[in-house]
Structure formats: structure tokens, C-alpha cells
Amino acid sequence: MPSTELDTTSTVAKLAIRQLAAYNAHDLDAFCACYHAEVRVLEPSGEAVVVGNDALRSRYEGMFTAGNYGATVDQRMVLGRHCVEREHWWRRSPESGERMSGTVFVRYTARDGLIGTVVFFRPE
Numbered sequence: 001m002p003s004t005e006l007d008t009t010s011t012v013a014k015l016a017i018r019q020l021a022a023y024n025a026h027d028l029d030a031f032c033a034c035y036h037a038e039v040r041v042l043e044p045s046g047e048a049v050v051v052g053n054d055a056l057r058s059r060y061e062g063m064f065t066a067g068n069y070g071a072t073v074d075q076r077m078v079l080g081r082h083c084v085e086r087e088h089w090w091r092r093s094p095e096s097g098e099r100m101s102g103t104v105f106v107r108y109t110a111r112d113g114l115i116g117t118v119v120f121f122r123p124e
Contacts, residue, residue, distance in 0.1 A: 011081075011110055011113065012078060012081055012082065012109070012115075015110060015114065016073075016076070016083045016085060016106075016108050018034050019031055019034035020073060022034065023070075023071060024070050024071065026064050026067050026069075028057065028060060028064040031060065031064070032053055032056060032057050032060075034115055035053050035056055035114055035115045035116075036053070036111050036114040037052065038051070038052060038053075038111075038116070039051075039052065039053055039056055039114075039117070039118065040116070040117050040118070041056065041117075041118045041119075041120070042117065042118070042119045043119070043120070044119060044120075044121050068092040068094070069089070069092070070089070070090055070091075071087050071089040071090070072088050073085045073087050073088075074086055074088065081109055081110040082108070082109050082110075083107070083109075083110075084105055084108075085105070086105055087104050087106050088102075089101060089103075089104065102122070103123070104120050104121060105120075105121040106119070106121070107119040107121070
């Protein structure tokens, strides 16, 4: 019977856990420290939306400054250097204060001891 416990021991799982903790703590420096200098954030199609740690920092800086967001993970699968998580996120609109939430699958791939590739899978 498969285990229902989340893998917390593999290198890529530890990276995913560390970046999520930094995300929830609104600590941009700690968040970016989890990612490779040449990190690539991809759409499922393979299109790169972020290339490099500086671009990652730029993409998230406004959100980290504004705060009022968070995420939890309730499922994690690890295979070698790949980790796929089901993430439940929420945030409040800075303009309206409205709370938005959703679920995504996120695949992290380790590279040189850091997160090298991220792919977000969103509902259609």
C-alpha cells in the first residue's frame, strides 16, 4: 500500500519545502536562494516565462512586498531529481481586498543542488 506521508527526505523535496517556507514567510532572499542562477520557469507547453534568478526575483518582488498571500501542499511525489506537488494557494487583491484561491500542480527539477526548472500546471 502506498504511503500517504509527504516525502521530506530527498534533496528536491527539501528544496521545495524550503522555498515554500520562504514564500509563506514573505522572504524574497530566502526564496530566491533555493533557485539555480539559471533557473527556468516554464509553462506546460515548454515556453519559458522566467529565465535566470534575477528574472525570478523581479517577477516575485512586487508580490513579496505587498504580502497577503500563502500556499500549502497536501500531495508530493518524488522521482529522482523531480518533485511534483499539489499546491493550494491564496492571495488578496491589493486593490479590492478580495480573496482569491486556487490549486496548481508544480513540478520542480533539481540542478546542482538547487531548483533548476519549475513548471506550473493550472486548470484549464
